[in-house]
Amino acid sequence: MAAAGGPGARRGPFALGAAARRSLDKALQGLEKLQRLVEQPGLGLRNSPPSLLQLLPQMRQHLLLIRGQPGASLSRLWEAASLGLFDAAEKLPPSPSRPSAPQVFPVDCGGGGESGPHSHPCSHLSPRRKLTKLSLIFSHVLGELRALIPDGQDQGHQYRPSQPPAEAFWRGTWGARLVSWSEFQVGLQRVHPVAPGPMAAALRATMDLTCSDHVSIFEFDIFTRLFQPWPTLLKNWTHLAVTHPGYVAFLTYDEVRARLQTYSNKPGSYVFRLSCTRLGQWAIGYVSRDGSILQTIPQDRPLFQALIEGHKEGFYLYPDGKNVNPDLTELTEPTPQNRIEVSPDQAQLYSQMGSTFQLCKICAENDKDVRLQPCGHLLCRDCLNTWQQVQAPTCPFCRREIRGHEVICIDPVGGQGAGAAPDEDDDDLEDVESVLRELAALRKVGG
Secondary structure, eight states, X not given: OOBTXXXXXXXXXXXXXXXXXXXXXHHHHHHHHHHHHHTOXXXXXXXXXXXXXXXXXXXXXXXXXXXXXXXXXXXXXXXXXXXXXXXXGGTOOSOTTOTXXXXXXXXXXXXXXXXXXXXXXXTTOOHHHHHHHHHHHHHHHHHHHHHHSGGGOOOGGGOOOSSHHHHHHHHXXXXXXXXXXXXXXXHHTTTSOOOXXXXXXXXXXXXXXXXXXXXXXXXXXHHHHHTOOGGGHHHHHIIIIISXXXXXXXXXXXXXXXXXXXXXXXXXXXXXXXXXXXXXXXXXXXXXXXXXXXXXXXXXXXXXXXHHHHHHTTSSOEETTOSOOOOOGGGGSOOGGGEEEOOHHHHHHHHHTTOOTTBOTTTSSSBOOEEEETTOOEEOHHHHHHHHHHSOSBOTTTOOBOOEEEEOEEEOTTOOOSEEOOSOOHHHHHHHHHHHHHHHHHHHHHO
């Protein structure tokens, strides 16, 4: 945790122990009260995710695990001001019939609004909507606690974002600690400048999932996974979360269905949101050709690619029922950071083998145009699609979980690529035959 003595300093393990424990005890009491209130039949809460009926017992159990550990784990909660969220129990409306019920949220939440990130999530909402948004924020908090403090032990220093450049940036700037939003903004400006004012406020609204005015490495990982790839991170965010009419924030599965029901006679209408149950992934809801309302989670590819492909196939045509669908194709163009230059030595080596570095080693027909994250292995999109249809979402070479991929372009020798091709490719060459055998076996079983 950051101490007053310097940005990288850490407090002693018991520096905040007593104070944090008192706050945690108060939070646990607040959770018990909140649990009793949400169980009241008059609220009529549905037990569908994200549901306070399920979240609150899970949250309490995890906080009890944390309470049993030394003060270092509690310091993370204290610095993020996450414990203040649980004071919501003091202000929960006892009945949905109370139109003048006070605010459910005790903090200045920064999450997105009904139709975009510029709206305050607590403003001008009915008690029912406040309950829904409270459940979403609790879900985010629980996800962060489980990721950074599993089993009650502070493991933030071991957490690894799925985008390697994002991990390198965070670790090199802040190590494992939480950072205030103002400090985060200053650091981010060095690699991804953002204009002050409304754009900076919108960025905070999208990224600060736990409404704590802090950013953790977990929240940063979620943001970079949602708006990958890293080189065009804020450009992607601007096109998808700021200007795109299909983006809806702080909505649940049931609310998306209700929203799209308005367009049931307009197939191709769609909206997209952060998945409630799979943080770091998108959920796209759309009206099918027969008027049904379906929701899907795109796997292992940036959202803009899923929207472009869905548009071509006739699924995603009218964002939130509007007739103008934004053109996202510019986001697919390789940037200088996505270009890989082949060295003369590499070109000569592959020439001696009767091949080229650019050629996909699985099909030996197409050029490599996709880089998997986080392992960095290269292959062509057709082979990636084929592999994912018959196998789990793992890299065909190293079998690490695929957390995303980005479009790349391999320049020949003497090109203007910004990044060098990997020095060693022998492991991949040894694995190709086993990959092909497994694909053939899986196709045979499937047929």
